[in-house]
Amino acid sequence: MPIRTVRAAVALAVVALAAGASSAAFAAKTLVYCSExxxxxxxxxFFTTGTTADASxxxxxxxxxxxxxxxxxxxxxxxxxxxxxxxxxSYTFKLRKGVKFHSNAKFTPTRDxxxxxxxxxxNRMADPSHPFAKVTPGQTYAYFDDMGMKDIVDHVEKVDPxxxxxxxxxxxxxxxxxxxxxxxxxxxxxYADKMMAAxxxxxxDREPIGTGPFQFVSYQKDAVIRYKAFDQHWGGRPKIDxxxxxxxxxxxxxxxxxxxxxxxxxxxxxxxxxALMQNDPNIxxxxxxxxxxxxxxxxxxxxxxxxxxxxxxxxxxxxxKAILNNVFQGAGAxxxxxxxxxxxxxxxxxxxxxxxxxxxxxLLAQAGYPNGVDVELWYLPVTRPYNPDGKRMAxxxxxxxxxxxxxxxxxxxxxxxxxxRTKTGEHHAVxxxxxxDNGDPDxxxxxxxxxxxVKGGGNSARWCNDGFEKLIQNAKLATRQADRxxxxxxxxxxxxxxxxxxxxxHSVRFDPIRKDVVGYxxxxxxxxxxxxxxxxxx
Amino acid sequence: MVSFLLKRLGLVVPTFLGITLLVFxxxxxxxxxxxxxxxxxxGMAPERYQRLIHEFGxxxxxxxxxxxxxWRALRGDLGISVVTHxxxxxxxxxxxxxxxxxxxxxxxxxxxxxxxxxxxxAVKRNTAWDYTVMGASLTGYSMPIFWWGxxxxxxxxxxxxxxxxxxxxAIQYDIAPVTGFMLVDSLLAAxxxxxxxxxxxxxxxxxxxxxxPLAVIARMTRSSMLEVLREDYVRTARAKGAGRLRVVxxxxxxxxxxxxxxxxxxxxxxxxxxxxxxETIFAWPGVGKWLVEAIHRRDYAAVQGxxxxxxxxxxxxxxxxxxxxGVINPRIRRS
Numbered sequence: 001m002p003i004r005t006v007r008a009a010v011a012l013a014v015v016a017l018a019a020g021a022s023s024a025a026f027a028a029k030t031l032v033y034c035s036e037x038x039x040x041x042x043x044x045x046f047f048t049t050g051t052t053a054d055a056s057x058x059x060x061x062x063x064x065x066x067x068x069x070x071x072x073x074x075x076x077x078x079x080x081x082x083x084x085x086x087x088x089x090s091y092t093f094k095l096r097k098g099v100k101f102h103s104n105a106k107f108t109p110t111r112d113x114x115x116x117x118x119x120x121x122x123n124r125m126a127d128p129s130h131p132f133a134k135v136t137p138g139q140t141y142a143y144f145d146d147m148g149m150k151d152i153v154d155h156v157e158k159v160d161p162x163x164x165x166x167x168x169x170x171x172x173x174x175x176x177x178x179x180x181x182x183x184x185x186x187x188x189x190x191y192a193d194k195m196m197a198a199x200x201x202x203x204x205d206r207e208p209i210g211t212g213p214f215q216f217v218s219y220q221k222d223a224v225i226r227y228k229a230f231d232q233h234w235g236g237r238p239k240i241d242x243x244x245x246x247x248x249x250x251x252x253x254x255x256x257x258x259x260x261x262x263x264x265x266x267x268x269x270x271x272x273x274x275a276l277m278q279n280d281p282n283i284x285x286x287x288x289x290x291x292x293x294x295x296x297x298x299x300x301x302x303x304x305x306x307x308x309x310x311x312x313x314x315x316x317x318x319x320x321k322a323i324l325n326n327v328f329q330g331a332g333a334x335x336x337x338x339x340x341x342x343x344x345x346x347x348x349x350x351x352x353x354x355x356x357x358x359x360x361x362x363l364l365a366q367a368g369y370p371n372g373v374d375v376e377l378w379y380l381p382v383t384r385p386y387n388p389d390g391k392r393m394a395x396x397x398x399x400x401x402x403x404x405x406x407x408x409x410x411x412x413x414x415x416x417x418x419x420x421r422t423k424t425g426e427h428h429a430v431x432x433x434x435x436x437d438n439g440d441p442d443x444x445x446x447x448x449x450x451x452x453x454v455k456g457g458g459n460s461a462r463w464c465n466d467g468f469e470k471l472i473q474n475a476k477l478a479t480r481q482a483d484r485x486x487x488x489x490x491x492x493x494x495x496x497x498x499x500x501x502x503x504x505x506h507s508v509r510f511d512p513i514r515k516d517v518v519g520y521x522x523x524x525x526x527x528x529x530x531x532x533x534x535x536x537x538x
Numbered sequence: 539m540v541s542f543l544l545k546r547l548g549l550v551v552p553t554f555l556g557i558t559l560l561v562f563x564x565x566x567x568x569x570x571x572x573x574x575x576x577x578x579x580x581g582m583a584p585e586r587y588q589r590l591i592h593e594f595g596x597x598x599x600x601x602x603x604x605x606x607x608x609w610r611a612l613r614g615d616l617g618i619s620v621v622t623h624x625x626x627x628x629x630x631x632x633x634x635x636x637x638x639x640x641x642x643x644x645x646x647x648x649x650x651x652x653x654x655x656x657x658x659x660a661v662k663r664n665t666a667w668d669y670t671v672m673g674a675s676l677t678g679y680s681m682p683i684f685w686w687g688x689x690x691x692x693x694x695x696x697x698x699x700x701x702x703x704x705x706x707x708a709i710q711y712d713i714a715p716v717t718g719f720m721l722v723d724s725l726l727a728a729x730x731x732x733x734x735x736x737x738x739x740x741x742x743x744x745x746x747x748x749x750x751p752l753a754v755i756a757r758m759t760r761s762s763m764l765e766v767l768r769e770d771y772v773r774t775a776r777a778k779g780a781g782r783l784r785v786v787x788x789x790x791x792x793x794x795x796x797x798x799x800x801x802x803x804x805x806x807x808x809x810x811x812x813x814x815x816x817e818t819i820f821a822w823p824g825v826g827k828w829l830v831e832a833i834h835r836r837d838y839a840a841v842q843g844x845x846x847x848x849x850x851x852x853x854x855x856x857x858x859x860x861x862x863x864g865v866i867n868p869r870i871r872r873s
Contacts, residue, residue: 030709030710032709037831038831040621040622041622041623048577048578136623137618137623139623140586140589140590142576142577142582142586145583145586146577146580146582146583218712220715220823221629221632221633221823221828222633222821222823222824222827222828223705223706223821223823224705224709226712244709246704246705246709246821247821247823248704248705248821249818249821249827249831250818250819250821252688253688253691253703253704253819253820253821256691256692256695256696256703256704257703257704259696260695260696260699260702260703262702262703262704262705262709384579413569414568414569414570415570415575416569416570416571416574416575416836417569417570419574419577419579419581420574423581432579433579434579435579447580456581457581458579458580458581
């Protein structure tokens with residue numbers, strides 16, 4: 001789904017003037033990106049943070065399939081095409097021919113990418129007895145585990161050197177989206193063999209070799225990561241020659257560096273700086289609604305939230321517009337569904353509960369609480385991408401609820417403790433949120449509202465509705481997207497009526513880029529891609 | 539002298555034990571644990587959580603964990619970072635030169651500016667000079683580093699464009715670390731441009747970090763100088779006709795500097811504490827920034843190891859200062 005704001009911003013970038021104050025002249029085109037933190041490592045199989053993905057899977061690696069930049073549509077990557085078996089129990093990928101791997105001081109590839117690389121990359125994560133399963137101490141395949149891949153994929157077969165078949169344990173439509181995620185990056189089996197022969201197998205995780213648009217050059221801890229354009233990249237060589245990540249943890253300092261031209265792009269601006277960036281003649285502020293949702297969930301196992309009327313009443317009692325202005329400072333969109341509007345199957349026909357304290361009060365009385373009720377609201381102790389200020393949001397909701405007679409006690413814990421306690425269902429109403437992993441609606445509905453997630457703890461409303469559950473399970477089995485969307489559209493109707501949450505907002509993400517960088521597109525999964533950009537004035 | 543040395547060394551052992559116990563206990567008192575901190579909204583599968591907790595030895599009794607930590611530390615093994623899976627000592631060693639380089643430049647800046655400022659304030663007591671120096675040092679002492687650092691960046695980097703905003707070296711220079719000291723490495727690489735770049739990157743963080751020690755040194759020099767200037771031998775020196783400059787620079791300064799030397803030694807601790815903030819603001823890849831990150835992530839091994847290393851260095855520096863002080867002033871040794 002193309003996103004208009006991005007298109008407009010890109011168009012703006014194309015006509016942008018060369019910036020006045022540029023850093024020292026280079027012979028080659030070097031783009032400096034001020035990133036927000038140090039990567040945990042360079043093997044995307046081990047880690048789940050966006051910071052690490054930005055430094056590893058994005059520049060260095062490819063997947064069998066990729067997300068089209070700017071959307072969550074799945075497009076060919078290292079696989080040229082794929083077919084799903086009619087029963088949904090296997091997927092066959094035709095691999096791309098002539099794909100080259102990078103080389104470094106220790107390794108020069110002698111062959112192109114083939115099925116062995118796919119098998120190596122996958123089996124390393126899936127098979128605990130694989131020779132590479134535990135070469136780095138303490139490593140785990142976090143994302144692979146978290147996405148439940150062991151319960152989805154039975155095994156992978158090499159049909160011929162350029163064809164692989166993933167055999168599934170059960171039909172699972174979101175499987176294709178999983179294959180585009182960072183953890184599914186393809187590593188070189190030949191490099192692994194060579195390093196194993198040299199008795200230094202862990203080198204493949206520290207000195208990465210991939211097929212991506214940029215080759216890893218060097219990393220100085222907490223300071224600088226250097227990449228250079230990979231001339232033989234299958235998708236065409238990037239237009240810039242060098243890509244440098246200047247690790248700058250403080251958002252104000254990143255902004256200062258962007259202003260002076262010490263970097264050309266930066267990650268995660270402070271909401272308070274956004275207005276300044278908009279007015280800066282040298283900066284292009286690209287924006288896109290984030291693939292996320294911030295919400296309040298009601299623990300339906302506890303009184304008074306076991307009553308649907310109370311949940312609906314509390315939905316009507318919250319002034320979301322005020323929250324958007326005060327907490328998100330305008331950088332958000334009001335949520336009415338559990339998924340953001342950029343996801344396919346978003347049900348726009350749903351009418352959000354209006355802000356109506358009088359009606360809320362009437363509903364509460366109808367539910368048996370004419371004199372109001374005492375509740376607890378747990379609020380986020382940390383800033384999250386979907387919620388810049390949990391405390392402020394909680395205070396606003398407390399005031400709103402007070403007006404309809406609901407007396408709210410605000411509670412919070414340290415972030416780890418908060419998650420631990422909510423998993424056991426200790427809470428009343430709790431503030432949470434979610435950032436999508438792979439752009440499949442399943443990735444919102446199942447982990448947040450599915451019945452299995454009540455036990456797992458991700459379903460903090462502890463709401464298990466048979467009708468809803470049936471729809472989201474059916475959506476896993478169907479392979480055609482249109483059929484799946486139909487199930488999700490209905491599921492959203494049940495969600496709205498049952499009101500296990502108050503969906504609050506979807507935050508908007510901003511990428512500030514200097515105007516001498518052209519062709520930058522924002523990515524829907526919040527990564528930062530520089531393989532298609534060019535630089536004027538260098 | 540030997541007994542003095544032994545006595546001082548004897549104090550080091552309980553200090554160390556105290557530090558290990560304190561760090562061990564404090565990091566565990568903060569709610570949350572390193573494995574929990576690795577996961578986000580999704581949470582972590584209970585099996586994986588248990589497996590990691592076991593792998594990092596966090597399921598054993600606290601006393602056993604502490605004993606193991608001390609026993610390993612004694613043999614120089616500080617454990618493995620939970621986040622990067624690399625040895626803590628290697629992580630520390632990779633970042634330590636950056637912190638030392640910054641701290642050295644900062645303390646040199648503090649001494650070079652602070653001592654003369656203190657002398658001027660003492661000699662020109664109760665004049666505009668004195669008030670300016672004392673007022674400025676009080677302001678400098680009271681300025682929070684993170685704010686002062688940002689002000690410096692906004693004024694000199696963004697406003698005037700004289701200095702780079704942050705980092706250690708301009709991006710176009712790629713100097714391979716040999717000693718880890720960027721000034722030395724750029725000279726070794728015979729790259730004048732890189733050396734100039736490294737120097738220009740040091741200016742603002744060194745000022746930000748050196749300001750508090752500067753203020754302390756200036757005030758210390760002033761009061762010590764005032765005291766010495768009142769001494770009889772100074773009057774005698776004046777009486778025998780020594781010039782004003784000679785009296786101050788030769789007769790008075792030497793004696794006035796003794797407490798200042800001690801103060802400088804004590805500032806090493808302040809520098810490390812300040813480095814945590816300075817490095818965060820200026821994206822300086824040193825130990826301070828790394829430790830803050832480790833605390834956020836509840837990386838027990840990194841916090842324990844990092845603080846132990848830092849404490850060792852502070853203790854060592856103070857020991858050297860104490861011994862030197864004893865060498866300079868025989869009265870200390872005897873008491």
